[in-house]
Structures are given as structure tokens and as C-alpha cells.
Amino acid sequence: MDNIEQIEKDFKELLSELEVYREAITLTQWDMRTKIPKNGVEQRSEVVGFLSEKVHQLETSEKMKYFIDLLKDSTQDEIVRKTVKECEEIYERNRKIPNDEFKEYVMLQSKSESIWQEARETDNFSLFQPYLEELVSYNQKFASYWGYEDNIYDALLHNYEPGVTTAMLDKVFPEVRKSLSSLLNKINQSSNKPDPTVLVGHFPKKDQEDFTIKILEQMGYDFSSGRLDETVHPFAIALNMNDVRITTRYDEKDFRTAVFGTIHEGGHALYEQNISKKLVNTPLATGTSMGIHESQSLFWENFVGRNKAFWDSNYELFQSYAPKHFQQLPLGEFYRAVNEVKPSLIRIEADELTYSLHIMIRYELEKALINDEISVSDLPHLWNEKMEDYLGIKPPTDREGVLQDIHWSGGDFGYFPSYALGYMYAAQFHNTMKTKLNVDDLIRNNQFDQIRNWLTENIHQYGKMKKPLEIIEDVTKEKLNPDYLVNYLTNKYSKIYNL
Amino acid sequence: MDNIEQIEKDFKELLSELEVYREAITLTQWDMRTKIPKNGVEQRSEVVGFLSEKVHQLETSEKMKYFIDLLKDSTQDEIVRKTVKECEEIYERNRKIPNDEFKEYVMLQSKSESIWQEARETDNFSLFQPYLEELVSYNQKFASYWGYEDNIYDALLHNYEPGVTTAMLDKVFPEVRKSLSSLLNKINQSSNKPDPTVLVGHFPKKDQEDFTIKILEQMGYDFSSGRLDETVHPFAIALNMNDVRITTRYDEKDFRTAVFGTIHEGGHALYEQNISKKLVNTPLATGTSMGIHESQSLFWENFVGRNKAFWDSNYELFQSYAPKHFQQLPLGEFYRAVNEVKPSLIRIEADELTYSLHIMIRYELEKALINDEISVSDLPHLWNEKMEDYLGIKPPTDREGVLQDIHWSGGDFGYFPSYALGYMYAAQFHNTMKTKLNVDDLIRNNQFDQIRNWLTENIHQYGKMKKPLEIIEDVTKEKLNPDYLVNYLTNKYSKIYNL
Structure with missing residues (x-):
């Protein structure tokens, strides 16, 4: 032998x-x-x-x-x-999945995605409904093959956020929702709202590109190991740790799409670029979970990019690329405007506060679907009810409602919670980081090396060597704690809205 | 069974x-x-x-x-x-090639290419010499495994232009060389030379891109089945017949690089895009040989793109993208300038007439190498001697001489003749096409559909269903005949240079 x-x-x-x-x-x-x-x-x-x-x-x-x-x-x-x-x-x-069923499922996925596209374009949920029913039923079957202890939905959560359970989410999400709703109420009643119209203007694509490339370079995104392209739906993708590519979208009427979108994807990319070289050519050489990945993109997008300190040092650079009237726009007003909170229909356009509420709606619906507590045909009206309940607005069409996201058409049940978990992780990391580094001072001086190195040392380098909750506990010395997100948002918006 | x-x-x-x-x-x-x-x-x-x-x-x-x-x-x-x-x-x-030798050869190829790059950059032939010696010796060995009837070089020619033999080239090339040399002599002595300085100007990349895309569309290059990118070394590449990509290079001081380069690569791409769908997923779904491929790119580049008729209809469009002083430049002078003949050191920058002379130098040297009639160490001075003999100029460095082309560093012996064969094929096709179509009238009216369809019907559609010489004879009803190239060049340059 x-x-x-x-x-x-x-x-x-x-x-x-x-x-x-x-x-x-x-x-x-x-x-x-x-x-x-x-x-x-x-x-x-x-x-x-x-x-x-x-x-x-x-x-x-x-x-x-x-x-x-x-x-x-x-x-x-x-x-x-x-x-x-x-x-x-x-x-x-x-x-555990029989070969036949796996092949049928793969075919169903690819067909469902194109049907979903058609259904969304024509605002016709009933076209998509039979496919979604089949997708739910396959996921239920697979979940039963994989097995679970408590809730069938746990088996699906495991694909994206191993270790996290339905019980945990059912404890954490309502707490967060309650705090965010109360904060949202106060914000809605505030008489001191920022004025987003000051951000309107024409931003030529080339100028946006030049500016965002400068920001990516400041963050430490390594262009020798990556590249930036343009797509309708921005994403980050790692061919390997030496070739991590990102894309962005330029809206010439609104710089926020490209600027914050690029910082977000750059955050994902930094994670993949900074995994330990020792893990090369193993399945461990990638981000450990969707939630931890999202914590990195959201950390950079919001805790850095939407931070006042970031604009203290970068507003002048931004002005040099922006339309002339930004020369007259005081930094304070600019900062408040890019942090406007306003309930909206589309998840990917949501602000920092209402984003998690969008996620909770999807979580509650898909958990109920997989548990056979509701049926697919109930989705459109339940979606709209929850939107009204959580965000105070009702989608006029399914296109802007239940049909807006691609995930379910690919059978990705259990994925959505990672987005909200990512937010909580990011806030919890941020809190620990502040005990070690003068985070805002570093941001204000564009000294991102220390911040990036901290993230690499504590998170990036490990790839899949550590499970998500293991990282949380190793780094922050406590379990998942949503209070950090709530406190962060409360502090931030109390100042912005004079609450 | x-x-x-x-x-x-x-x-x-x-x-x-x-x-x-x-x-x-x-x-x-x-x-x-x-x-x-x-x-x-x-x-x-x-x-x-x-x-x-x-x-x-x-x-x-x-x-x-x-x-x-x-x-x-x-x-x-x-x-x-x-x-x-x-x-x-x-x-x-x-x-026929032992596995071990094949693997060693692949490794040698990839190493040699980077050594060649270094040797070229540092103008140091002796660095490259031992690798080239090994490459020659592998090619001799492989040729002997594959077998040949007459000349060992035939076995290598077969990789790129099956059916063409050393004996054929030794008959055809000297004839062509004699005619081209005599024509070149007359041109050198002409007192009516075009003035290339009229073409000087600043051509922003974006304008060149817009113009060349318009030309590609006129040619019938299908952008739904292809795309155009920018690279230092332009090329065409077929992922399959529905995805045939080309690249080009923009020189902001000289539009000729991009304009004629893009038409050239577009010619390659039209070949691949128009292969019969019946051949999909077979090894026949590609161009039949390097020479026939080059006949298509050269047909479009020179017989169309450097034709007076082409500029009769496109000069106005060109002027709308060109610097202002082109408004004052008469079409006649422009046409003559883009057809200037001038011996130069670098093959890929050579004009239509001297190009084939560059090829013959490479052919004679590599044939002698493979036949052990000369040794690798003789190459630099033999190269320079031939350059002086055939073109009347001597490279001041090996970088601009024997080290200029990548082919030998990849072990591609037998490839170079396809370039000159492609020229002859193109001229022979052009002659036959003229008996069926009013080629110049069609070009003058930008009616490229009939021209492209003729090429598709007679050449493109077959892919590898026909061997190169089979296509020549089927289409032109005669064997390879270099007179058509000589006559075409003689007629063209007699007018331009008033010979």
C-alpha cells in the first residue's frame, strides 16, 4: 500500500x-x-x-x-x-440525490429561469407559477434526502450558510425588524429630511469609471489580479485568487449605482483576492459562505463608502469628476443625500435601513412555502401584504413585486437570509474592528491598508478553513448578535435625521 | 452488434x-x-x-x-x-509521435516562446539559439515519423497547407519573386511616387472604432455572432461558427493599422461565420487551411479595402471621422498614398507588393534549416543578406531581423508559406469572381452581399470538406497559378506609379 x-x-x-x-x-x-x-x-x-x-x-x-x-x-x-x-x-x-432527479432538476432550473424572465417582462405570474411549484417540490425532496433536525428549511439554509438554522433566524429577524420599523417610523416623521434632488446631474460614464477605479485602487483591489467590466447586473466572480473580476453598471443620471455598486463588488473581490495562497487548488480557496461574503461587500459599501469619513477625504476627488454644480454643494448635504432612507419596491435599490426588511419578507415566504404552510399561488398577494406591512408601500405590479428577483427561478431557496445575515456580520465585525483600530480616522485618511489587512487576517485568509459562525465567534468573541447592526443604524440615522 | x-x-x-x-x-x-x-x-x-x-x-x-x-x-x-x-x-x-516526446515538445514550445520574447526585447539572438536548435531537431524528428515522399519539409508543410509540396513552392516562388523584384525596381525608379505624408494626423481611437465597425457591418460581419476587441497583436478566433471574434489595434497617429487590420481580420471571420451549419460539432467546421484562410483575409483587405472602388464610396464616410485636413485631400491622392510601396524591415508592416518577398526569405531559410543545409547559428547573417538581396535594405538589429516573428519560437515550421500562398489564391479567386460578377461596380456601390455570398458559396460553406487545392481547382478550374497575383499587382501599381 x-x-x-x-x-x-x-x-x-x-x-x-x-x-x-x-x-x-x-x-x-x-x-x-x-x-x-x-x-x-x-x-x-x-x-x-x-x-x-x-x-x-x-x-x-x-x-x-x-x-x-x-x-x-x-x-x-x-x-x-x-x-x-x-x-x-x-x-x-x-x-443522496438520485442521478435522474439531479438531471431533471438541472433542466428545470435552466428552463425556469427563462420562463421567469418572460413572466417578469410580461408581468404574468401565472406563467411562472407551475415552474415555481415544481422547484419548491424538488427542494422539499432534496431537503428530505439531505436530512435536518428541526425544520425542513434548515437543510436548504445549510447550502448557503452552514450552521445557521431556522430557529436562529426566527429569533433574530423579528427583533431586528422591530427595531428597524420603529427607526423607520421616526425617520418618516422627521422634519429634517435630506434632499436627494441635490444629487441629480449628468455624469458621463467615462468620468464615473475613472473615479471608481481610483476608489478601487485606494481600497487595495489588485488590478493585476482582476479587472472591471460593465454589465446590466453587477457581480464579482473569482476564476481563482489571482483572477477575481468585478463588473458594474453606469447610470449617467445617478452616480450612486456605479460608485456604491463598485465598492460593494470590490468588497467581494478583496475577500477572494486575499485568501491564503496555501489553499490554492483546493475547494477551500473561496469565501466560506454567502453571508460572510456579503458581510465583506456590505462592510466596504456602507461602513466605509457611505461613511462621512470616507467623503471627508474623497469628496474633493469626486467633485473633480462630477457636474459643476457639485462645487457649490456642501459636503454635509451631499453626505446626507446619499444616505436618504426611503421605502422602495425593489430590493437591490433599497437603502441601508430598509434593505433587511425586504429580505425578511422573502425569508418568511420561502420558509412557509418549503414547510407547505402556503402555496405558490398565494405568493403574489402575500408578498404585497407584507410589503405594505413592513415598508408601507404596495407594488402596483408583480413585476415590481414577487417577480423581481431571479433567485427562486434558479431554485435558490435558503439564499436570501444570507443578505441580512451579512449585514449583521458586517456590523459585528465593524464593532470589533473599532476596538483595535481607529477605523474612522483611517477611513478619513484613505489609509485602507490597515482596514483591509485586518479583514484579511481575521476573515479573508481562511477561505473555507473556518465555517461562518466559527469566524464570527473567533473574531468577535461572541455569537451572532444583531444589536450591533441595530445600534449602528440607530446612531447613524439619528444624526442624519436629527432624531 | x-x-x-x-x-x-x-x-x-x-x-x-x-x-x-x-x-x-x-x-x-x-x-x-x-x-x-x-x-x-x-x-x-x-x-x-x-x-x-x-x-x-x-x-x-x-x-x-x-x-x-x-x-x-x-x-x-x-x-x-x-x-x-x-x-x-x-x-x-x-x-506516430511517442507520448514522452510530445510532452517534452509542448514544454519546449512554451518555454521557447518566453525566451524568444526576452531575446527579442534584448536583441540577443544567442539567448534564443539553443532553443531554436532543439525546436528544429524536434520538427525534423516528427517529420520523419510522419513521413514524406520527396522533401522532409513536405511533412511540415502538410500541417498547414495539405497537398502543397516543397517542389511546388520551389517552382512558384522564384517566378513570383522575379516578377515582383522587377516591378519593385520600376517602382523605385518611378518619378511619380505617392506622398504618404498626406495621411498623417491625429485619429482619436473612438472615431477609428466607429468607422471600422461601419465597414465591418457593410462587409456583412455579423455582430450577433461575434465581437470586436482591442489587442496589441490583432487576430480572429472562432469559438464556433456562431461566436467568431476579432481584435484590432488603434494607432492614433496612423489609421491604416486599424482600418486595414480590421478588414483583414473581418475577412478571416466571414470565412468562419459562413461555414455550413451542417458541419457543426465536427472537426470540419473550420477553415480548411492557413493558406485558404489567408486568401479570405487578404481578399477583403487588399482586393476590396485597398481598391479604388472601395474608397469611391467610403471616402466621404472616412472623412467624417478623420481630421479636418482630409476634407481638402483629393480622393486620388488619398488612394495612392494608402497604396504606397516601400521596402521595410517588418513583415507585418509590409505593403501589398513587398509582403511576399518577406515570406520567401523565411521559406528559404526554414526549408534549408529542416534539410540541415544551414545551421541555426547562420540565421542572423543569412537573414540580413537575403533582406538586402530581395528588398534592398538591411536590418540594423536582429530584433528588426531574424527575431521579429513569433512563429519559429512555437515550432511552427511550414507555416510561413501559407501567407504567400494565400495571396496567390486570393488573386486567382478574384480573377474567377470577375468573370461572374462586376466586382468593382459592386464594391463601388457597397453591395458586398453578392461578393460575400460568392465566397460563401464557393469557399466558406465547405469548411474542411474540401482540401485547399481542391477548392482552388473547383472554383477556378485550374491549378494554382501565380500569374494572377503578378498580373494584378502589375496592373495596379502601373497605374498608381505611372509605369
Whole structure:
């Protein structure tokens, strides 16, 4: 029998093969979302399908099982041990789903996405309804294959935020909701509202691009290991830690889309660029969960980019790219305007405060769906009711309501909570960081190196070596605590709105 | 045993798999040449290497051999028959090279290319010499494995221009050279030379881009099945017939680089975009040879783009994008200036007439190298001697001499002749086309559809269904005849230079 080093070497070769396929798939997806000509899409979908099948085959192969069994209890190497554990979990979860059902589901996903697009464009929920019903039922089936202790929805949450349970969310979300609603009420009644019309103007795309590139460079986004492109729906994507790409959207009437969007995607990218090189060519070389990822993007977007200190140092630079009337606009008014709170219909356009309320609506609905407490046909009116209840506004169409987000059309149930968790994580990290660093002073002086290094040292470097809640506790020395988010928002908006 | 339809179906599945890998590799290469950040290159090279190995394995697999043997004499389907033949040739040629030697050679290639780059940058041929010696020796070895009838160089020519032999080139090239030299002499002595300084000016990149896109659209390049990007070294690349991408370079001091370069790459792209859909997912769905490919790019670049008729209709459009002083420049002077003949050191900057002379120098040298008639260390001074002999100028450095082209550093011996063959093919096609269509009238009226359709009908659609010389004879009803090129150039330049 081979010795352990030889087996580890062979195992690493299998992992490298997997990473090659993953990089090819990721490049293919990046290209499909940024550059591909219309007629190239059909054949390209076959490429993605074929390569994804290869990954799936390798992940669930006998060869993989052989390495898992041999190395699980015998390796001395911490990285190998955690890699084996990760591979084992993927192996077990994927093996539990019968091949036929998996293939049917993949086909359903890709069909549902295009049906959803049509349904949204034509504002016709009933077109999407049968597909969504099937997607829910597959997710229920898969959840039962995977198993769960308490709530069936836990099995789905696990895909995006392992360790987080429905019970935890049911405790935390209502608390946060209550505080945010009360804060929102006060804000709505404030007689001292910022004036967002001062931000109106024409911002040529090129100027926005030049400015956002300067900001990305300040943040420490490494353009030798990444690039910035333009897309309708901005995203960050890691081919590997040396090639982490972001995209943004330029609205020539509103600079906020590109400026805050780019900082947000830049935050995701910093996470992937700063994972330890030791994890290269393992499945650990990526962000540990959707929630921790979102904590990084939101940290940069809001705790840095929407911070007064950030504009203390960058407003002059911004003015040099902005229309002339910004020369006359005092920083204070500018800062208050970019932090306006206003309930709105579309999640991705929501402000810092109401964003989490949007998420809670989706969480409550999908949890009830998966638990068979409501049916898909109830969704449109339940959505609208909750919007009125939580945000005080009612979508005039399903297009601006239940049909707005892509997630469910891809069968991604259990994903939405990560967005709100990410916010809470970010606030909790921010609080700990402030005990170690003069965060606002550093921001005010554009000394982002210390901030980025802190995040790298405490979060980025580990990739998937640590689970999300493990990171929270290691870094902040306590469990998930939503008070930090509530306190942060209360302090911030009390000042802005003179509450 | 399966029936023949089932076997053909299984064979097609294997071919689809190959095409998936090829598309992934091609996308990866496109990305590496256009978009990849610097630090992404290293890991990406592993992706290319791994996927290329997969292709090589499939091409030389027992499974492939099984299909070849079963289908070779039994299929009734013309496309399947030619596909099997193509697969058999790839199988046979690749199987003749021992696996070890193939791997060593691939590593040598990639190392040599970076050494060549360094050697060129530092003008240091001796750095590159040992690598080139090894590359020559591998190519001699491979040529002997593949076999040849007359001259060892034939075995290499076959990789790029199957059917063309050293004997043919040794007959044709000297004839052409003699005629071109005599024409060049007359041009050098002409007292009626065009004035290229009239073309000088500042051409903002955006204007050049807008103009060249308009020209591409006129040519019928389909942007729904392609895209245009910017690179230092322009190229055309087909991911499949529905995704054929081109790149160009913008020189803000000289519009000719982008305008004629884009038309050239557009010509390559039209070939790939217009291959019959019946050939999709087979190895026949690409241009049949380097020479026929070059005939298409040169046809559009020179026979269309440098034609007086083209500027009769497009000069006004050009003027609307060009600096103001072009409003005062008469079309006649403009046309003569873009057709200036002037011996120069760098092949890719050569004019229409002297270009082929550059090719002949490379051909004679590499043929002698492969035949062991000269040694690698002789190259620099032999190169310079020939430059003086054929073009009347001597490179002051090896950088502008023997080190200028990338081909040899990749082991591509036998490639260069395709460039000159492409010219001759283009002229021969052009002559036949003129017997069917009023080519210049069509060009003058920007009615490129008929021209493009003629090329598609006679050349593009077949992909690799026809061999290069088969196409020449089918279309022009005669064998390769260099007189058409000589006559075309003589007529054209006699008018421009008043000879």
C-alpha cells in the first residue's frame, strides 16, 4: 500500500483537475454575462452543462470516496484534513440525490429561469407559477434526502450558510425588524429630511469609471489580479485568487449605482483576492459562505463608502469628476443625500435601513412555502401584504413585486437570509474592528491598508478553513448578535435625521 | 452488434465532447490574449494544458480508433465520411509521435516562446539559439515519423497547407519573386511616387472604432455572432461558427493599422461565420487551411479595402471621422498614398507588393534549416543578406531581423508559406469572381452581399470538406497559378506609379 504522502499527492492531483474544470466553467460564465455575442449562447450552454457534469462526476466518484476514506482520519495536514471534510460533505450531499432527479432538476432550473424572465417582462405570474411549484417540490425532496433536525428549511439554509438554522433566524429577524420599523417610523416623521434632488446631474460614464477605479485602487483591489467590466447586473466572480473580476453598471443620471455598486463588488473581490495562497487548488480557496461574503461587500459599501469619513477625504476627488454644480454643494448635504432612507419596491435599490426588511419578507415566504404552510399561488398577494406591512408601500405590479428577483427561478431557496445575515456580520465585525483600530480616522485618511489587512487576517485568509459562525465567534468573541447592526443604524440615522 | 445509425450517433457524441473541450480552450486563449489580468496567466496555462491533453487523449483514444475502423468504409453519409477521414489523419499523425516526446515538445514550445520574447526585447539572438536548435531537431524528428515522399519539409508543410509540396513552392516562388523584384525596381525608379505624408494626423481611437465597425457591418460581419476587441497583436478566433471574434489595434497617429487590420481580420471571420451549419460539432467546421484562410483575409483587405472602388464610396464616410485636413485631400491622392510601396524591415508592416518577398526569405531559410543545409547559428547573417538581396535594405538589429516573428519560437515550421500562398489564391479567386460578377461596380456601390455570398458559396460553406487545392481547382478550374497575383499587382501599381 502507498504511504500517506503518496496518497495525499494523488488526492491533490484529483483536486487540481477539479479546479481546472471549475476555472473553465467560471470563465465561461463570466464571458456569458459580459462578452458573449447573442448567437453564441446556445452552444455555450452545452459547454457549461458538459463541464458541470464532469465536476459532478468527479465529486461523486469512487476515486473521490477512496481518498476520503483513506485520508479522513490519517492525514496530519490541517489543510488536507479540512479539504477532505469539504469533499466528503459534497460527496455525501450529492450522492443522496438520485442521478435522474439531479438531471431533471438541472433542466428545470435552466428552463425556469427563462420562463421567469418572460413572466417578469410580461408581468404574468401565472406563467411562472407551475415552474415555481415544481422547484419548491424538488427542494422539499432534496431537503428530505439531505436530512435536518428541526425544520425542513434548515437543510436548504445549510447550502448557503452552514450552521445557521431556522430557529436562529426566527429569533433574530423579528427583533431586528422591530427595531428597524420603529427607526423607520421616526425617520418618516422627521422634519429634517435630506434632499436627494441635490444629487441629480449628468455624469458621463467615462468620468464615473475613472473615479471608481481610483476608489478601487485606494481600497487595495489588485488590478493585476482582476479587472472591471460593465454589465446590466453587477457581480464579482473569482476564476481563482489571482483572477477575481468585478463588473458594474453606469447610470449617467445617478452616480450612486456605479460608485456604491463598485465598492460593494470590490468588497467581494478583496475577500477572494486575499485568501491564503496555501489553499490554492483546493475547494477551500473561496469565501466560506454567502453571508460572510456579503458581510465583506456590505462592510466596504456602507461602513466605509457611505461613511462621512470616507467623503471627508474623497469628496474633493469626486467633485473633480462630477457636474459643476457639485462645487457649490456642501459636503454635509451631499453626505446626507446619499444616505436618504426611503421605502422602495425593489430590493437591490433599497437603502441601508430598509434593505433587511425586504429580505425578511422573502425569508418568511420561502420558509412557509418549503414547510407547505402556503402555496405558490398565494405568493403574489402575500408578498404585497407584507410589503405594505413592513415598508408601507404596495407594488402596483408583480413585476415590481414577487417577480423581481431571479433567485427562486434558479431554485435558490435558503439564499436570501444570507443578505441580512451579512449585514449583521458586517456590523459585528465593524464593532470589533473599532476596538483595535481607529477605523474612522483611517477611513478619513484613505489609509485602507490597515482596514483591509485586518479583514484579511481575521476573515479573508481562511477561505473555507473556518465555517461562518466559527469566524464570527473567533473574531468577535461572541455569537451572532444583531444589536450591533441595530445600534449602528440607530446612531447613524439619528444624526442624519436629527432624531 | 449495433446498426450503423447507432454507431454514427455514438461517434457524434464523441465529436461533441471534443468540440466542448475545443470551445473551452479557445475561449481560454481568447481571454488570455484580450482580457486576463497579469497574475491570472500562470494558473490559466495549467487550464489550457490540461484541456489540451484531454483533446489529445480523445483524438488518439481506442474509442476513436473503434469508430474510425467501423465507419471508414461503411458510412453512407458524406459528412460523416469526411469527418472520419479527418479524425483518422489526426489519429495517425498523433499516434506516430511517442507520448514522452510530445510532452517534452509542448514544454519546449512554451518555454521557447518566453525566451524568444526576452531575446527579442534584448536583441540577443544567442539567448534564443539553443532553443531554436532543439525546436528544429524536434520538427525534423516528427517529420520523419510522419513521413514524406520527396522533401522532409513536405511533412511540415502538410500541417498547414495539405497537398502543397516543397517542389511546388520551389517552382512558384522564384517566378513570383522575379516578377515582383522587377516591378519593385520600376517602382523605385518611378518619378511619380505617392506622398504618404498626406495621411498623417491625429485619429482619436473612438472615431477609428466607429468607422471600422461601419465597414465591418457593410462587409456583412455579423455582430450577433461575434465581437470586436482591442489587442496589441490583432487576430480572429472562432469559438464556433456562431461566436467568431476579432481584435484590432488603434494607432492614433496612423489609421491604416486599424482600418486595414480590421478588414483583414473581418475577412478571416466571414470565412468562419459562413461555414455550413451542417458541419457543426465536427472537426470540419473550420477553415480548411492557413493558406485558404489567408486568401479570405487578404481578399477583403487588399482586393476590396485597398481598391479604388472601395474608397469611391467610403471616402466621404472616412472623412467624417478623420481630421479636418482630409476634407481638402483629393480622393486620388488619398488612394495612392494608402497604396504606397516601400521596402521595410517588418513583415507585418509590409505593403501589398513587398509582403511576399518577406515570406520567401523565411521559406528559404526554414526549408534549408529542416534539410540541415544551414545551421541555426547562420540565421542572423543569412537573414540580413537575403533582406538586402530581395528588398534592398538591411536590418540594423536582429530584433528588426531574424527575431521579429513569433512563429519559429512555437515550432511552427511550414507555416510561413501559407501567407504567400494565400495571396496567390486570393488573386486567382478574384480573377474567377470577375468573370461572374462586376466586382468593382459592386464594391463601388457597397453591395458586398453578392461578393460575400460568392465566397460563401464557393469557399466558406465547405469548411474542411474540401482540401485547399481542391477548392482552388473547383472554383477556378485550374491549378494554382501565380500569374494572377503578378498580373494584378502589375496592373495596379502601373497605374498608381505611372509605369
